[in-house]
Amino acid sequence: MSLQPPAPDPVGDNRKIIHVDMDAFYASVEQRDDPGLRGRPVAVGGSRARGVVAAASYEARGYGVRSAMPSVTALRRCPDLVFVPPRFDVYRSVSQQIREIFARYTDQIEPLSLDEAYLDVTSDRAGLGSATAIAEAIRAAIREETGLTASAGVSYNKFIAKLASDQNKPDGICIIPPAQGPAFVAALPVKRFHGVGPVTARKMEALGILTGQDLRERPLDVLQRHFGSYADYLHGAARGIDHRPVRTHREAKSVGAERTFENDLTERDALRAALERVVEAAWVRIERSGVAGRTVTMKLRYSDFRTITRARSTGQPITERAQFLAIGLDLLDQQLPVAGGVRLLGLTLSGLNVAHGGEDGPSQAELPL
Template identity: 65%
Template sequence: MGRPEQLPGEEDIAASGEGGRKIIHIDMDAFYASVEQRDDPALKGRPVAVGGTRERGVVAAASYEARTYGVRSAMASALARRMCPDLVFVRPRFEVYREVSRQIHGIFAEFTDLIEPLSLDEAYLDVTDNHQGIVTATEVARQIRARIREETGLTASAGVSYNKFIAKLASDHNKPDGLCVVRPEQGLAFIARLAVGRFHGVGPVTATRMEKLGIHTGADLRRCSREFLAQQFGKSGDYFYLAARAIDHRPVRPDRVRKSIGSENTFFQDLFTHDELAAALLESSETVARHAARTAKAGRTVSIKLRYSDFRTLTRAKTLPAPVSDAATIQQVALALLAPLEPVEQGVRLLGVTLSNLGEGEEELVVTAEQLALAFE
């Protein structure tokens, strides 16, 4: 990737390189679907969806051939079928994916002990001091990707940078089977060019709100003061302020265990109507479902968090008879938890959904309507 140009008049806050760290984010390409295509030659080159085939099933992963039709993870299986009539559904084999993931993490461990898994198919690696004594993180990433291809027959994309935030963005830059390097002196300009919707933590609702404020790119976001962003986006404002300046001091944390999967949004304008609240819950439910699919997790407890305009905060939770992971079911439970709180007397400034009491994924991660009815009796 060519060296980006820095915006005129901007101080290169990122030039220090976050203390000289060398971070790699490895992300396997369409992991579940690629494993299925590898193991069944008849699936190669065909649009493949891994996930439930029932009416209320959900797509856990889609091959790149399926993605050209708009099929995405966390999408309802019925909708995916309509978008791509030739779509081939394959039941997930989570034990196989976990075994391949263990193989890949074994490769990581040959280069560094500082490995932070995010899911079965992605991880951060701190290779500032690596076992092989390789001078550049770029070369470490090249060798890791080559080993993965040689030993598993799968491809991985990698982002190389001086902090986790940029490394993760970079890994998505040249997918599939790509490598993107963002050096310390390039960080600000790399962020400046990105649409705000590419920032992690900026969902469709937040992106739309930012665009209404005239914030379309990282450069636009960097022109906003910390106070303005805090006023508009609550506690997320500080994250946006630092991210726009390519700053992320978080270290790579080995053996990180996820206890819950959550997503919440702070709104530019308070929400009042049921349709507005339902749309916000759907966005958060879809975000949670995507993470659940990537980690092969399901949860029995769904909770919502609601904050009114006067900052009064409520939480409600329900534990279900069986684990769930699809967006439709998570939203259904969230709406049932919200119902006793409606109509809202004051505007809602924050709303979020969390899935907890996590366990390993099952072949068909669906709670039936009858089970849900019993759960709320």
């Protein structure tokens, strides 16, 4: 089926966006600070007995070790894996160094986590002549001042810039100008699209949607029927279109994790053990975000896809993992026994102490990629 190229994006085509993503950030900091870890497979977080991997070095990733993986699974894949405890205070300090580097080139910065951010460099404040030159200057400064490497994607919108930053990892850069955007997206697996998780990817696969090209061939009304309000984003993304601006202040509403099970769980002990694994993954994200909150919300999805949530608020911010887990277990116990199996279990922290931000600044003159 032959498709005409989509019409240019009148908003995005005038933006110059960089997505900077540190390479295996936590593990790289540990290898930098302990020369004995260099060249070895390293897992940050967890232990040889229990827990969840928060981050893995590239050497560990070569064995299939990934973040959010149970430690026992990681060890089966890599028996020589070295576990080190996370040092979030150090990671936050290095992250602040990196953001100070960003600020030399633009004040339009949208942090996504400690190790990645979007930058709008449409205004060439440093006078370097192109967004690519800015990205290279940032990467060089990060290497010189922190001893770490970063990868970058340079493009005309956030969606493609994020995809591009992953294209030549580690320590790489990828530039996708407007004329190449739709073709770049068309050739990629949809499971690489930001926001398409494993569940959505499996649903797309069942519909015969494996690539960006497959997605682009589906009419909007078909996508809406299967994906609801998310369809508008997918329809635009498949055409290389993303109008979202870089937001210099983001209000996090909740932080947490959830897990979908291969087989429905019914027994109390299995459900409590599963919730503990969810809490391990969620608490890594909470610590990474540097937030505290007062409300814990548990999400349960049953085998018939009926979904319930139960929440509890506290008088003081929850700052300890043990308290977060205890509240979650109590919320779970109140729903037991379950009449049918549980296929998904999640736990989030909300009511966060995150400051409100302002709106984006005025549009700037065009800068070449």
